[in-house]
Amino acid sequence: xxxxxxxxxxxxxxxxxxxxxxxxxxxxxxxxxxxxxxxxxxxxxxxxxxxxxxxxxxxxxxxxxxxxxxxxxxxxxxxxxxxxxxxxxxxxxxxxxxxxxxxxxxxxxxxxxxxxxxxxxxxxxxxxxxxxxxxxxxxxxxxxxxxxxxxxxxxxxxxxxxxxxxxxxxxxxxxxxxxxxxxxxxxxxxxxxxxxxxxxxxxxxxxxxxxxxxxxxxxxxxxxxxxxxxxxxxxxxxxxxxxxxxxxxxxxxxxxxxxxxxxxxxxxxxxxxxxxxxxxxxxxxxxxxxxxxxxxxxxxxxxxxxxxxxxxxxxxxxxxxxxxxxxxxxxxxxxxxxxxxxxxxxxxxxxxxxxxxxxxxxxxxxxxxxxxxxxxxxxxxxxxxxxxxxxxxxxxxxxxxxxxxxxxxxxxxxxxxxxxxxxxxxxxxxxxxxxxxxxxxxxxxxxxxxxxxxxxxxxxxxxxxxxxxxxxxxxxxxxxxxxxxxxxxxxxxxxxxxxxxxxxxxxxxxxxxxx
Amino acid sequence: xxxxxxxxxxxxxxxxxxxxxxxxxxxxxxxxxxxxxxxxxxxxxxxxxxxxxxxxxxxxxxxxxxxxxxxxxxxxxxxxxxxxxxxxxxxxxxxxxxxxxxxxxxxxxxxxxxxxxxxxxxxxxxxxxxxxxxxxxxxxxxxxxxxxxxxxxxxxxxxxxxxxxxxxxxxxxxxxxxxxxxxxxxxxxxxxxxxxxxxxxxxxxxxxxxxxxxxxxxxxxxxxxxxxxxxxxxxxxxxxxxxxxxxxxxxxxxxxxxxxxxxxxxxxxxxxxxxxxxxxxxxxxxxxxxxxxxxxxxxxxxxxxxxx
Numbered sequence: 001x002x003x004x005x006x007x008x009x010x011x012x013x014x015x016x017x018x019x020x021x022x023x024x025x026x027x028x029x030x031x032x033x034x035x036x037x038x039x040x041x042x043x044x045x046x047x048x049x050x051x052x053x054x055x056x057x058x059x060x061x062x063x064x065x066x067x068x069x070x071x072x073x074x075x076x077x078x079x080x081x082x083x084x085x086x087x088x089x090x091x092x093x094x095x096x097x098x099x100x101x102x103x104x105x106x107x108x109x110x111x112x113x114x115x116x117x118x119x120x121x122x123x124x125x126x127x128x129x130x131x132x133x134x135x136x137x138x139x140x141x142x143x144x145x146x147x148x149x150x151x152x153x154x155x156x157x158x159x160x161x162x163x164x165x166x167x168x169x170x171x172x173x174x175x176x177x178x179x180x181x182x183x184x185x186x187x188x189x190x191x192x193x194x195x196x197x198x199x200x201x202x203x204x205x206x207x208x209x210x211x212x213x214x215x216x217x218x219x220x221x222x223x224x225x226x227x228x229x230x231x232x233x234x235x236x237x238x239x240x241x242x243x244x245x246x247x248x249x250x251x252x253x254x255x256x257x258x259x260x261x262x263x264x265x266x267x268x269x270x271x272x273x274x275x276x277x278x279x280x281x282x283x284x285x286x287x288x289x290x291x292x293x294x295x296x297x298x299x300x301x302x303x304x305x306x307x308x309x310x311x312x313x314x315x316x317x318x319x320x321x322x323x324x325x326x327x328x329x330x331x332x333x334x335x336x337x338x339x340x341x342x343x344x345x346x347x348x349x350x351x352x353x354x355x356x357x358x359x360x361x362x363x364x365x366x367x368x369x370x371x372x373x374x375x376x377x378x379x380x381x382x383x384x385x386x387x388x389x390x391x392x393x394x395x396x397x398x399x400x401x402x403x404x405x406x407x408x409x410x411x412x413x414x415x416x417x418x419x420x421x422x423x424x425x426x427x428x429x430x431x432x433x434x435x436x437x438x439x440x441x442x443x444x445x446x447x448x449x450x451x452x453x454x455x456x457x458x459x460x461x462x463x464x465x466x467x468x469x470x471x472x473x474x475x476x477x478x479x480x481x482x483x484x485x486x487x488x489x490x491x492x493x494x495x496x497x498x499x500x501x502x503x504x505x506x507x508x509x510x511x512x513x514x515x
Numbered sequence: 516x517x518x519x520x521x522x523x524x525x526x527x528x529x530x531x532x533x534x535x536x537x538x539x540x541x542x543x544x545x546x547x548x549x550x551x552x553x554x555x556x557x558x559x560x561x562x563x564x565x566x567x568x569x570x571x572x573x574x575x576x577x578x579x580x581x582x583x584x585x586x587x588x589x590x591x592x593x594x595x596x597x598x599x600x601x602x603x604x605x606x607x608x609x610x611x612x613x614x615x616x617x618x619x620x621x622x623x624x625x626x627x628x629x630x631x632x633x634x635x636x637x638x639x640x641x642x643x644x645x646x647x648x649x650x651x652x653x654x655x656x657x658x659x660x661x662x663x664x665x666x667x668x669x670x671x672x673x674x675x676x677x678x679x680x681x682x683x684x685x686x687x688x689x690x691x692x693x694x695x696x697x698x699x700x701x702x703x704x705x706x707x708x709x710x711x712x713x714x715x716x717x718x719x720x721x722x723x724x725x726x727x728x729x730x731x732x733x734x735x736x737x738x739x740x741x742x743x744x745x746x747x748x749x750x751x752x753x754x755x756x757x758x759x760x761x762x763x764x765x766x767x768x769x770x771x772x773x774x775x776x777x778x779x780x781x782x783x784x785x786x787x788x789x790x791x792x793x794x795x796x797x798x799x800x801x802x803x804x805x806x807x808x809x810x811x812x813x814x815x816x817x818x819x820x821x822x823x
Contacts, residue, residue, distance in 0.1 A: 033596060033597050034597040039598070041552060113559060113563070114567075115560070115563055116560060116564045116567055118554065118556050120559065133557075134559060186592065186597070186599075186600070187598060187599075187603075188598070189598045206607055207596065207599065207604055207770060208774050208775065209681055210681075233768070234770075236765065237765060240765075240766060240768050243670065243678035244768070246678075247671075247678045249679060397781065398547075398781065399548065399549075399551050400546050400547045402548075402551035403547045403548055403551060406555070436555035436557065439555065
């Protein structure tokens with residue numbers, strides 16, 4: 001019995017943490033694939049990477065406008081093809097200076113034909129960037145990035161890109177330390193190896209548990225950093241994350257358990273804002289009768305999206321009638337397809353299926369998740385009820401859903417899109433003919449030429465008009481059934497300041513402070 | 516004894532090889548790809564990824580490469596966590612699961628054995644029925660229900676313990692309690708059964724006649740024989756606790772091996788999945804061996820040597 005007690009005591013002591021408490025801790029709802037800025041693809045990973053690394057520009061956490069970061073200023077040529085970035089003196093966490101050559105190295109690493117970066121296209125804006133990546137050009141010197149000297153970076157673009165500064169603030173374009181990457185290779189982002197240039201350094205990382213960030217003494221703007229120790233917990237279950245928030249382990253979580261979303265919305269510590277993301281279904285153009293735009297609009301009109309956001313998601317989401325979410329500066333919100341079961345029935349009759357007669361049974365694919373399931377079942381029920389057609393929800397695993405979408409082996413499939421930058425182009429350029437993320441086979445030459453034309457338009461208002469005209473075509477004839485626009489749902493302790501509602505759920509840990 | 520252990524350990528090798536080969540083909544046969552993402556991955560990136568992980572070679576060649584690395588103790592690179600090796604992930608996660616399991620095992624024994632002894636001593640009384648009802652509940656209530664109840668009571672109603680694990684010693688209490696509940700029940704029922712038999716034997720009556728105290732009769736004389744079935748149960752129980760912690764790890768956000776096993780299957784992280792299967796296999800075989808050895812230690816009638 002004594003042995004049992006002794007062993008119990010020993011086991012108990014094994015867990016003694018012996019670490020200083022954090023000044024701020026938050027929850028990441030998924031473990032990031034990598035902390036390498038070039039490899040990361042998740043929004044949660046982006047938050048950590050922005051604390052560890054710093055790019056040419058950063059975004060203002062209130063307005064999302066690009067502002068100087070590692071570059072203290074820049075000059076843009078009148079044709080908007082030629083950028084000169086002037087870098088400020090800054091150091092890596094190992095003491096060596098950050099130079100323009102670091103950017104050339106890091107961008108080459110991202111674009112290298114052997115690179116495994118999924119966000120390689122973020123540098124296709126560079127002159128010859130895509131050609132170098134595809135191996136059509138062997139000489140990196142012909143790609144539009146050059147170090148004029150240690151502190152001047154020259155960037156040439158393929159097309160005038162009004163949102164290029166926004167791209168320059170995107171994590172994929174952040175610099176990495178060549179010596180560190182080449183010495184430790186795959187393992188360079190481990191706490192014991194990592195060299196970074198951002199406001200924080202990584203001092204601890206246990207997979208599926210937590211990351212610890214501590215103030216980087218080598219950072220040029222140390223005065224900006226007010227939270228010295230920050231913990232980021234990884235926790236997959238939203239219910240567990242909510243428990244962590246409620247019991248004071250975490251100061252911020254970025255989602256609500258949907259069962260109690262409506263009551264959480266009313267709380268004082270909830271921060272809810274429109275979000276640059278759309279929940280949708282794609283229709284496969286290769287599956288008749290979905291190739292008929294009348295059928296697609298008929299299906300969309302028969303879905304009561306208001307009911308879905310009110311009774312299923314319940315977190316303040318907005319029923320979508322168009323594809324591009326509201327809130328983009330200078331871009332009008334389109335009123336698109338409204339709920340109208342009568343019109344839906346007459347459109348279906350026009351398409352040759354009066355009262356649903358002769359309409360083949362279809363399947364709607366969604367990936368495993370309680371909400372996806374409820375929404376898919378509701379949509380199928382609404383379509384069966386209003387249009388008397390046979391549509392069945394089919395559940396598949398996440399990786400199977402992605403494979404089915406990639407190989408276009410579906411009839412109707414769940415999807416979503418989150419904007420990469422604050423411009424409607426991040427939504428609209430995906431549906432050009434054979435666009436990488438089109439995945440539906442939809443093609444419309446008027447749409448393609450409007451998107452291409454907008455890409456060449458320097459006048460901002462005219463450019464937005466052209467993009468809006470393109471969206472009108474997409475909404476009227478396109479392959480999508482848009483369901484709702486996402487919202488940012490934060491629970492944040494009142495003592496934490498420096499997080500503002502914006503359409504990208506964007507915050508910098510380095511800008512945060514406590515009261 | 517040494518020869519017996521050596522024979523058993525040698526048997527590990529072909530079994531692990533079978534696990535490796537079988538799980539290799541099973542994970543490779545699963546639909547979907549480890550390199551998939553909501554956003555389309557360019558052809559160039561896919562080619563580079565496949566080349567980096569050797570997936571551009573024929574499957575038998577890939578298996579050969581994997582087994583060669585395995586022979587050197589290298590379990591490969593994770594496909595999902597691009598900056599991690601499988602050795603590194605398991606090296607961090609296994610100790611966590613082991614600590615949690617050890618803690619739960621100690622609770623199971625510390626609570627289960629006395630409960631069983633008392634039930635046997637006062638068999639067919641209210642105490643016995645109460646103890647065995649609790650045990651039955653422990654076996655029947657699923658861990659996710661018990662975990663939620665414990666969190667509700669001890670984190671929100673009476674805030675005594677943290678709601679998630681890995682914060683400090685206190686944070687391990689609820690997960691370990693959840694994990695140990697069915698095992699407390701098993702241990703107490705096994706103890707009760709074997710103690711009932713032991714207590715009816717003549718040497719116990721002799722001990723009583725000599726004037727030994729109840730405690731001494733129960734725990735010194737009785738338990739010595741009564742504990743043997745519990746010890747044989749320890750091997751499978753430890754294995755069950757270690758491999759059964761998946762749900763508990765998820766609810767309490769404990770970064771153990773179970774959660775990695777689930778993720779590896781969902782992410783189609785081939786090498787991590789095979790690695791976890793191998794570790795679980797090795798654990799199970801080792802623990803069964805340990806329990807067989809202990810069996811011989813506590814019961815002198817059992818011998819593993821061939822001659823005699």
